[in-house]
Amino acid sequence: MATTTEAPPIRPPDTTRRRRRIAARPAAWIVWGVVVFFFLNLLGVVASVLVSSFGQSWFDTWLPDGYTTSWYARAWDEFALLSVIVVTLEVSVLVVGLSLLIGVPAAYALARRSFPGKRLVFLVFLLPILMPPITYGIPLATVLYKFGLAGNMSGVVLANLVPSVPFVILTMTPFIEQIDPRIESAARMCGAGLRTVFLRVLTPLLVPGILAAAILVLVRTVGMFELTFLTAGPDSQTLVVALYYSMSASGIRAQQSVDAMAVIYTSMMLVLLVVALRYVNPTQLVAQVKDEPEH
Amino acid sequence: MSGAGPDRPLAHWRHRLAERGVDRQLWLLVPALVFVVALFVYPFCYGLTLSFQPTNGGPFSDYARFFSDAYERGTIWITLRIALPAALLNVLAAVPIAYRMRGRFRGKRLVTTVLVVPITLGTVLTAQGLLNFLGPTGWFNRILLATHLVDEPVRLTHNYWGVFFSLVITGFPFAFLLVLSYLSGIDPTLERAAATLGADWRRRFTQVTLPLLMPGLATTFCLTFVLAFSVFPSAVLVGNPAGETRVISLAAYQAAYERYDYPYASAIAMIMGFVELVIIAVVLAARSRFYTGSTGGKG
Amino acid sequence: MSAFSRLRLDGVSRRFGGQAALTELDLTIEAGEFIALLGPSGCGKSTALNCLAGLLPLTAGSIWQDERRIDTLPPERRGFGMVFQSYALFPHLTVRANIAFGLRMRRLPKEETRRRTAEALRLVRLEEHVDKLPGQLSGGQQQRVAIARAVVFEPSLVLMDEPLSNLDAKLRLEMRTEIRRLHQSLGLTTVYVTHDQEEALSLADRLVVLREGRVQQVGSPRELHTRPANWHVADFMGYRNLWRGRVTRVDDAVVTAESAGQRLLGEAVGDLRTGAEAVLAVRPEDIRVDGAGETRNALSATVEVVEYQGRELAAEARTDTGLLLHLRTERRIAPGDQVKLAVDPRRLLVYPDGPAHRPEDQGATR
Numbered sequence: 001m002a003t004t005t006e007a008p009p010i011r012p013p014d015t016t017r018r019r020r021r022i023a024a025r026p027a028a029w030i031v032w033g034v035v036v037f038f039f040l041n042l043l044g045v046v047a048s049v050l051v052s053s054f055g056q057s058w059f060d061t062w063l064p065d066g067y068t069t070s071w072y073a074r075a076w077d078e079f080a081l082l083s084v085i086v087v088t089l090e091v092s093v094l095v096v097g098l099s100l101l102i103g104v105p106a107a108y109a110l111a112r113r114s115f116p117g118k119r120l121v122f123l124v125f126l127l128p129i130l131m132p133p134i135t136y137g138i139p140l141a142t143v144l145y146k147f148g149l150a151g152n153m154s155g156v157v158l159a160n161l162v163p164s165v166p167f168v169i170l171t172m173t174p175f176i177e178q179i180d181p182r183i184e185s186a187a188r189m190c191g192a193g194l195r196t197v198f199l200r201v202l203t204p205l206l207v208p209g210i211l212a213a214a215i216l217v218l219v220r221t222v223g224m225f226e227l228t229f230l231t232a233g234p235d236s237q238t239l240v241v242a243l244y245y246s247m248s249a250s251g252i253r254a255q256q257s258v259d260a261m262a263v264i265y266t267s268m269m270l271v272l273l274v275v276a277l278r279y280v281n282p283t284q285l286v287a288q289v290k291d292e293p294e295h
Numbered sequence: 296m297s298g299a300g301p302d303r304p305l306a307h308w309r310h311r312l313a314e315r316g317v318d319r320q321l322w323l324l325v326p327a328l329v330f331v332v333a334l335f336v337y338p339f340c341y342g343l344t345l346s347f348q349p350t351n352g353g354p355f356s357d358y359a360r361f362f363s364d365a366y367e368r369g370t371i372w373i374t375l376r377i378a379l380p381a382a383l384l385n386v387l388a389a390v391p392i393a394y395r396m397r398g399r400f401r402g403k404r405l406v407t408t409v410l411v412v413p414i415t416l417g418t419v420l421t422a423q424g425l426l427n428f429l430g431p432t433g434w435f436n437r438i439l440l441a442t443h444l445v446d447e448p449v450r451l452t453h454n455y456w457g458v459f460f461s462l463v464i465t466g467f468p469f470a471f472l473l474v475l476s477y478l479s480g481i482d483p484t485l486e487r488a489a490a491t492l493g494a495d496w497r498r499r500f501t502q503v504t505l506p507l508l509m510p511g512l513a514t515t516f517c518l519t520f521v522l523a524f525s526v527f528p529s530a531v532l533v534g535n536p537a538g539e540t541r542v543i544s545l546a547a548y549q550a551a552y553e554r555y556d557y558p559y560a561s562a563i564a565m566i567m568g569f570v571e572l573v574i575i576a577v578v579l580a581a582r583s584r585f586y587t588g589s590t591g592g593k594g
Numbered sequence: 595m596s597a598f599s600r601l602r603l604d605g606v607s608r609r610f611g612g613q614a615a616l617t618e619l620d621l622t623i624e625a626g627e628f629i630a631l632l633g634p635s636g637c638g639k640s641t642a643l644n645c646l647a648g649l650l651p652l653t654a655g656s657i658w659q660d661e662r663r664i665d666t667l668p669p670e671r672r673g674f675g676m677v678f679q680s681y682a683l684f685p686h687l688t689v690r691a692n693i694a695f696g697l698r699m700r701r702l703p704k705e706e707t708r709r710r711t712a713e714a715l716r717l718v719r720l721e722e723h724v725d726k727l728p729g730q731l732s733g734g735q736q737q738r739v740a741i742a743r744a745v746v747f748e749p750s751l752v753l754m755d756e757p758l759s760n761l762d763a764k765l766r767l768e769m770r771t772e773i774r775r776l777h778q779s780l781g782l783t784t785v786y787v788t789h790d791q792e793e794a795l796s797l798a799d800r801l802v803v804l805r806e807g808r809v810q811q812v813g814s815p816r817e818l819h820t821r822p823a824n825w826h827v828a829d830f831m832g833y834r835n836l837w838r839g840r841v842t843r844v845d846d847a848v849v850t851a852e853s854a855g856q857r858l859l860g861e862a863v864g865d866l867r868t869g870a871e872a873v874l875a876v877r878p879e880d881i882r883v884d885g886a887g888e889t890r891n892a893l894s895a896t897v898e899v900v901e902y903q904g905r906e907l908a909a910e911a912r913t914d915t916g917l918l919l920h921l922r923t924e925r926r927i928a929p930g931d932q933v934k935l936a937v938d939p940r941r942l943l944v945y946p947d948g949p950a951h952r953p954e955d956q957g958a959t960r
Contacts, residue, residue, distance in 0.1 A: 031395045034388065035406075042413060042464065044434050045424030052427055060432045106327030109320055121324065128335050130517075130575065132525025134544040135568040136335060139342025142557050162334050165327055182682035185649050188669040189676040189753075190696035190743065194320075204686045223417040225528055230552075244419050244528055262423045269415050277408060313651035 046266070053259035071260040079242055079261055085268075088222060088238040091153065095160045095221045096214050102161075103168030104210065108202075110169065111176035125166040133163065133226035141230040151233035159227040164217045171216060175209035208279070215276040222272060239265050346562035357562040367563075370543040371570055377455065377530075377542065378523035379574075381462035385470040386516045390508075393475040394500070407475070410468035421461050422532035426452055429460065457533035458540045462523045470519045477511030478504075506585060513582035517575050524571050543567045597750045598659045599625050601783075605655035606665075608641050615641040617807045618655070623751070623785065628777050630798035631787045634830060638807035639787045643753050646785060648672050659750075670699070675744035679756040681736045683728035689739050690715070690724040696747040714746040717776070734765045741773070745782060754786045758793065770796060791831055795819060803827050821863065825873040825945040833875040834920040838947060841870045849944050855915030858891050860942035871947040878908065880941040881921040888936035895919060897931040911935065 053071055055064025075081060110122065128136065140159055144150035149158060179202070187201045188194075203210075225240050232241055243265055246258050312318065349357040361367045396403065413421060429435050431448040439445045451457060481504060489499045527544045534540030547567060551560035601623040608616040616638040623629055631639040644650035646657065648669035657665040664672055675696070683692050693714050697707040715721050718738035728736055737757060744752055757773070758766045774797055777784055788794050794801050795815040803810040803818065811823035822828035829836055839853030849862045851872050860874060882888075895911035909927060911919045919935065927933060 027391075028395060031392050035392060038467065039409065041428070041435070042409075044428045045421065045464065046412070046416075048427035048434060049420070049424045062434070062437060102326045102330050105323035109323040113318075113320060115321060121328065124331055124336065125327070128331070130521060131568060132521055132544065132571060134525050134527055134547060135564050135571070136339055136342075138547055138551050138560050138564045139345070140334065140338040142345070142551070142561070143338040143341050158334060161330070165330055169327060180680060180682060182678045182680055183684060185647070185669070186676065186678060186682040186740075186743070187684070187695065188649070189647060189674060191670045191673070191699035191747070192695070193668070193670050196699065201684055219415055223415060225417060225419055226525065230548075240417060240419050243423075244532075247419070247423055247532055258423065259427070262420050266416060266420055269417075269420075270412075273411065273415050277411075310651075310653045313653050318651060 049259050049262050049266070052256055053263045055256060058256070071254070071256040072264070074254070075257040075260040075264070078257060079246055081239075081242075081261065081264065083235075084237060084239050084242045087153065087236055088268075091156050091160065091228075091236075091238055092218050092221045094157045095164050096217050098157070099161055099164035099168045099217050100210060100214060103165045103213070104172055104206070106165075107169045107172035108176055111173045112181060125169050128163050128166050129170070133224070134230075136162070137227050137230045140227075144231055150231045151236070153236045155231040155233075156228050156236050156238070159231040160221050160224055162227065163224075164221060167217060167220065168213045171213040172206075172209055175206065175212075179205055212280045215272075215279055219269070219272050219276055222269060239268065342561040343565055345558050346565050347558075349558045349562075350556060357559045358566070360559065361562060361566060366541075367546060370541055370546045371566070373540065374524060374526075374542040374544075374567075375570075377458055377462065377526060377540065378520055381459055381466055381523045382470075382516055382520040385463060385466040385519050386474070386512055388467060389471040389474040389515070390512070393471055393478050394504070397475060397478045407472060410471060412468075413464050414468055416465075418461060418465060418526070418528045419532070421464050422529045425457060425461055425464070425529075425533050429457065452533050453535050455534070455539050458526060458529050461529035461533055462526060466519050466522055469522065470515050473515040473518065474508075474511065477508055477515070480511070481507050509585040510582050510587045513578050513585075517578050520574060520578075521571065524567075543570075597625065600660055601751065602658040603642075603646070603655070604658065606642065606645055606652055606657060607654035608638075608645055608650060609653045614807050616645065616804075619809060621802060621809075621812070623783060625783050626781050628774075628784045628786065628797060628799045630794035630801045631785065631804060632791060632794040632801050632830070633789065633804035633810075635789055636806075637804040639789075639804050640755055641807070642804070643755050643785060643787045646751075647674055647676055647753050673749055674751045674753055675747065675749035676753040677737075677740050677744045677755065677757045679759055681728070681740040681760075683736055683739055683743070685728055688725050688727055689720060689731070692728065692739055693742045693746050696743060700747060710746055714742040717745075718742045718772075733761055734769065737761065737769060738772070741776065745776065745780060748780075750783065752782045752784045754784065756788055757786075759788070759790070766793075773797065803830065805830075822875070822943070824864070825875055825947070828875040828943060828945065832877055833943070834878050835874075835876040835881070837874040837917060839872050839874055841866050841868055841872050841944070844868055848939065851944050854913070854917040856893060856913060856917050858937070858942060859939040860944040861940060863943050864946045866944060866946055873945045873947045875943045875945060876937055876941060878920040878922045880937060881919060882936045882938075883921065883923040883925050883927065883933050886934045888934075891937040891939055891942065893917070893919070893935040893937075895933055895935055897927050897929050897933060900927060900929055 051064065052058055054067045054069065056066040056068050058064035106125075110118070110125075137159065140162065141150055141155075144155045144158060149155045183205075184197050184201060187197045192200065222238065223240060224238075225244060228238050229241050229244065232238070237245070243258075243261055246261060346357055347354040349360075352360075396406070427433055429451040431450065431452075435451070436445075436448040439449065440447075451460065485503055485507070486499045489503045494502060525544055526542055527548070530536060530540045530542045530545055534542075536545055543563065544567065547560050547563035550556050550563055603619050603621040603623075606616065606619040606621075607614070619638075619642055621629075631642055633639045641650065645652055645665075648665075648667060648671075652665050655665070656663055684695065687695065690711060694707050694711045697710060702710075712721075715724060718741060720735060720738055720742070723731060723735060728739065731739065737760075740757070744754075754773070758769050761769060770793060773786075776782070777797075786794070786797060795818070798815060800812065801815060801818050802812050803823075805826050810827045811818065813823075818827070818831055822831050822833065825833075825836060837853040839851045839858075841849050841851050842857070843850040844862070844866060847862050848859060849866055849872075850857060850859055851874055852858070853874055858874060866872060893913050895913045895917075897909055897911045899910040901908045903922075906922050906924055907927060908920070908922050911921060911933060913919070921935065
């Protein structure tokens with residue numbers, strides 16, 4: 001797994017092969033054409049939001065009549081974005097911290113031990129990721145409301161932990177597996193107890209993996225709509241949920257101010273993404289598949 | 296400490312447990328297990344029992360209600376009609392592109408990075424962008440009109456296609472990156488070996504690479520399908536939530552948060568989970584028929 | 595934690611989910627001894643070492659340090675040092691910090707930690723590499739760090755798990771001498787696991803040969819070299835010629851046996867009767883090629899394969915009756931040559947064979 005801060009393994013540049021790949025084979029052109037078409041549309045999707053958020057008014061023309069930044073100020077006030085962003089950050093930090101605290105020890109046990117029922121335990125951890133959030137989100141929200149835990153921040157944090165803890169476990173397990181268990185044995189033979197092994201030997205070695213897991217959980221939590229939507233109260237909405245509400249209530253508010261809010265959300269996600277990509281491989285944002293193991 | 300006396304039965308138990316690999320380190324699992332049981336298994340079971348305790352009628356009456364009402368029953372079909380083709384398209388389109396890009400070339404990391412963007416943006420923002428971009432006065436229709444490909448704007452939002460596109464935009468990069476990582480997990484020397492044995496590129500792909508890739512494709516399909524199956528915000532925002540994109544998650548949401556009928560909402564959620572698991576089970580059963588061991592590469 | 599005068603393993607067994615890896619190991623280790631656990635891969639030698647270290651819980655039996663039972667203690671409280679096959683150095687710590695780790699765990703005063711670390715560094719001659727990380731060292735240097743780390747806190751017992759198997763041939767010989775030197779100068783009690791019989795013979799005071807989790811023989815290097823207890827041990831100790839045959843005559847310790855039409859005289863190891871199935875074992879270097887005048891155990895054979903091995907040649911020859919022989923000689927021979935061979939009857943060992951001596955059916959002749 002390429003979860004370290006190192007760049008991917010460097011290989012001597014193979015210029016002749018690269019030349020040949022771009023050579024004009026029809027199949028290659030079709031493939032690249034599809035990719036370019038996809039990217040153009042993606043660009044259109046993002047840019048139209050961006051342009052619109054700066055446009056004074058934009059009806060039935062290629063570009064808006066004039067440009068202004070006033071929508072941002074309006075969105076900031078109308079949607080109380082400051083408090084929403086604070087809530088989003090609080091929720092994310094809590095979810096990241098708690099999921100690491102719960103998930104890493106479990107990942108360690110799963111990576112190092114084999115015991116009866118291990119497959120079952122693994123399946124239980126896998127299910128929250130395999131299930132659509134709405135499926136378990138509705139019963140979960142019902143239970144949380146029953147105990148008075150939903151409709152406020154604790155509910156949002158608890159609900160977001162449900163996929164995050166398994167996610168940490170699944171990200172960290174292969175990472176721990178690739179650390180030679182004999183290093184821990186060596187530490188114990190030197191007289192270190194379990195706690196010391198964890199703090200002095202394992203943690204320094206796991207820092208890259210923990211960082212990667214943390215950043216992945218952060219990105220997922222900020223972007224998680226369904227679970228937050230089902231458990232949030234008026235004071236505990238994260239940015240993405242607030243965005244949804246403002247969108248489904250559009251018509252009341254100007255389109256552009258919703259766009260401005262979307263841009264704020266986008267830039268927040270992009271900042272996170274840029275930070276994340278310093279530590280993890282793009283593929284890891286998608287799944288726990290090992291992309292380019294290092295050795 | 297002495298070997299005789301009260302120490303014996305304890306040591307005996309320790310020996311028995313040691314043989315099965317059980318020792319103190321397994322305590323590390325406990326917090327996560329407690330957590331998953333309390334916040335996933337218990338709510339799920341709670342929802343399951345709740346679904347058998349409808350506000351009126353016998354234990355199965357909520358399920359009967361769902362299946363007897365064509366408007367409700369139809370949501371399953373609507374969801375599958377959106378999710379299955381979208382997942383299939385995403386996986387199938389990803390294979391040739393990933394196959395072509397699996398080597399190393401300049402800008403590969405840039406391509407993969409750009410592909411990650413829609414995943415991190417999430418469905419809500421994608422929906423907003425699609426509304427602007429594909430709408431009747433959006434750039435897409437303007438280009439079509441300007442190039443005289445169409446005479447009047449094509450309707451691509453607030454219907455099936457809007458939801459479908461939103462699933463492709465978020466789902467395709469997801470599928471692509473997964474397939475790419477599975478492909479780079481296959482030892483490239485296998486294809487070179489096949490070439491020395493006289494196989495042309497088509498046969499190298501169909502006889503060597505594809506069979507090794509199939510399990511990965513099945514997994515990718517499952518994960519992409521899960522994403523597509525739970526489509527909720529885009530069905531509301533870019534779809535037609537009262538009609539052709541009234542997906543099952545929307546039905547469940549409306550039952551819970553608009554009609555406050557939690558037993559019925561739970562019943563729908565259970566049906567939803569069941570349908571999804573059936574499809575995944577079918578795909579995984581098919582997957583188990585392929586070779587799933589090491590693919591020799593760096594994966 | 596303190597030194598002991600005797601360490602006793604009593605029926606130590608380890609099973610993995612119904613699969614026995616080590617069965618009833620009884621062994622007494624005296625202070626200062628160098629013991630080698632020897633056997634082919636999968637024989638249970640590493641399992642035994644890990645059980646002794648405390649890294650693997652026992653599934654039966656007990657371990658006693660003098661009168662104290664220690665198999666219930668976690669590894670960090672047994673006070674043993676261990677050298678691992680993969681070295682298992684802490685990759686994030688410098689050479690100095692790696693070596694000092696065990697002392698720091700024991701909360702020794704800073705000054706003493708510094709002094710003893712420096713001493714250990716000098717002992718393994720790594721003074722100029724103190725501030726490097728393990729990744730910057732060569733295999734041999736890493737190995738020396740691993741050894742220094744294991745001995746620096748003066749453990750009552752040092753365990754070594756195939757410490758030389760990752761090194762190239764030249765370095766392996768050097769490190770072997772180094773380990774023996776350390777053992778002698780520090781007087782450490784050592785248990786050493788290896789699959790290399792030559793290594794075990796040259797290092798250990800006493801050898802324990804294991805096979806399929808069971809002890810086959812415990813003895814001095816000389817005993818193992820000249821008189822393996824059964825043909826499995828013989829096979830492992832370099833008796834490359836193993837012929838299946840039948841006993842035709844018994845005169846006390848001298849037996850006559852027939853294998854592939856050849857009548858051979860040898861020494862009986864174990865209980866043999868006329869007519870019993872037997873395995874005949876000879877080392878390649880004990881077959882003489884200049885056996886022209888010899889009357890006992892004379893064989894005439896045709897050379898089939900010859901390998902050049904420096905001063906000597908290793909060759910395969912076959913008698914007219916079909917008996918395949920592995921031999922070593924300084925004589926120049928070539929494939930197709932007819933040779934007269936002879937074996938000293940004292941060097942030809944005859945072992946009982948048959949179902950009782952063969953847990954699973956495997957060919958004795960190779």
